[in-house]
Amino acid sequence: MSEFLELDATIPESSAGLRLDRALADVFPDYSRSRLQQWLKEGAITVDGATRRGRDPVKGGETVSVRAALAPDAPSVAPEPIQLDVVHEDDDILVLNKPAGLVVHPGAGNPDGTLQNALLHRHPHLEQIPRCGIVHRIDKDTSGLMVVALSDRAHTTLTEQLQDKSVGREYEALVSGTFTAGGTVDAPIARHPRDRKRMAVVASGRRAVTHYRIAERFSAHTLLRVFLETGRTHQIRVHMAYIQHPLVGDPVYGLRPRLPKRADDTVRDALAGLGRQALHAARLVLQHPATEETMAWETPRPADMDAVMDVLREHDRRMAL
Template sequence: MCVNKNFKFVEIKKENISLNIIFEDSEILIINKPSNFVVHLGYGNMSGTLLNALIFHFKNNSSLPRAGIVHRLDKNTSGLLVVAKTIFTYNYLVNLFKKREIIKEYDVIVIGRIKQSGSINYPIKRNIYRRTIMMIGSGGKKAITNYTVITRFRNYTYVRVQIKTGRMHQIRVHFSSISHPIFGDSTYSKGIKYNLLGYSEKTRKFLCKFSRPSLHSRMLRFIHPITNELQTWTASPPLDMVHLLTLLYCEDMV
């Protein structure tokens, strides 16, 4: 498989990278992506990506646009994403995303106590000073994030999020905009620091070492392209987020 990069064709390496596939049929793959795993090729990431793995494990995907990848998760976001295995399904899924008919739900831990469930509706555009990140601003694309409070801890909140749009870094930017940045997200923290007062030494150490946004894609739901049945896939948060939630629950019970 080749890509045109700066008018030169670059051969993409096939790499035997293990994938956690939770569902597969003739049309789709549902993959549970770990954190610290890049989805698509980009500057500085021409190997070790999901795309490299797909063209190794699924020969036919080499002929599909983006090797069948129809949406992305950030490098350090864990959880579910769907990959097409045929050109028919690739076009079908792209159309579903455009029509916002794929439901995506996330588990998130944010800094601070959110009083109640709600919605964030601010346009998002590329940051005018740092082109690799995003910001709230006029002229941006419409972005809607709905969230439900699951648990309020002493200094943090566990929320479940559904996004109605799929803008780059949407959840991270939106929660930062309401002064509740995602725990572990140094990029959009806005200088808001963790409150460690009153926690045990064990918990303080874990909180300080947590080095990624605590953001997990827990659910995908859409109508299957062949069966026309509404299907739902879920994946529990990975061990680092489970450990974080367990510590916060235990601290609040003391």
């Protein structure tokens, strides 16, 4: 069943001259601009008893009434009791450490068993929140931190923070090859012109900026700390491949495993056997939607990445003897 919403408010005198949709965003901050605009189009919002257009100016002092159904965002997605590694949870947000292998949204080939199924089981009310509260995503085979909005207010605020790039996201990436220093990749990304399942650096693409610094060196590989300035699909994976340093284990953008000199079977098996891109969302920083407090979380690398790095360290130690 959809929840029916009834709200009444007065537009403050200080809003005089603003467009109605802008004034409504100030009066009802718990709801997104897009949702308020949709309600205006549906006639679910009245001003002094009459329907109005979003672009109409307000004078201040008008009475606004909302009578709207909060339709479920994804009614076809079934709740499933999937265990989640929750790092933080309150009335507005849930921060989790997503394991590699967990798909975020249902889709072709993954109709169930996703993070969205798990969230709907844990919080059934999320069917009333756009995209079930998922404001950003990480790839199926990338591990690490994600934040989920548990309220309309949080969804609106977190979406705005992501758009204005105030959410800090830091990744750990094990890549092929060595570096002399950190740097930045500023290269636009779009769908690959021939393979629509892949992304690529394309001149006509959307701007994408990735910053990186060296965290640990190996003889033929490097662990990088990677900072996203933008959030394009597969951004880190595409950018690292573009500069000829693909992620270890990347099945889409990687090359054959790059081996250190005199690599033995242990090294070969470790690099070939990871089975996913060596990428982990290690740190997340954001402003809490309700308290406006700056909050940060960190989570350690998963065991599979650490195991590969242990093999590389041991190989380099033996070669140095």
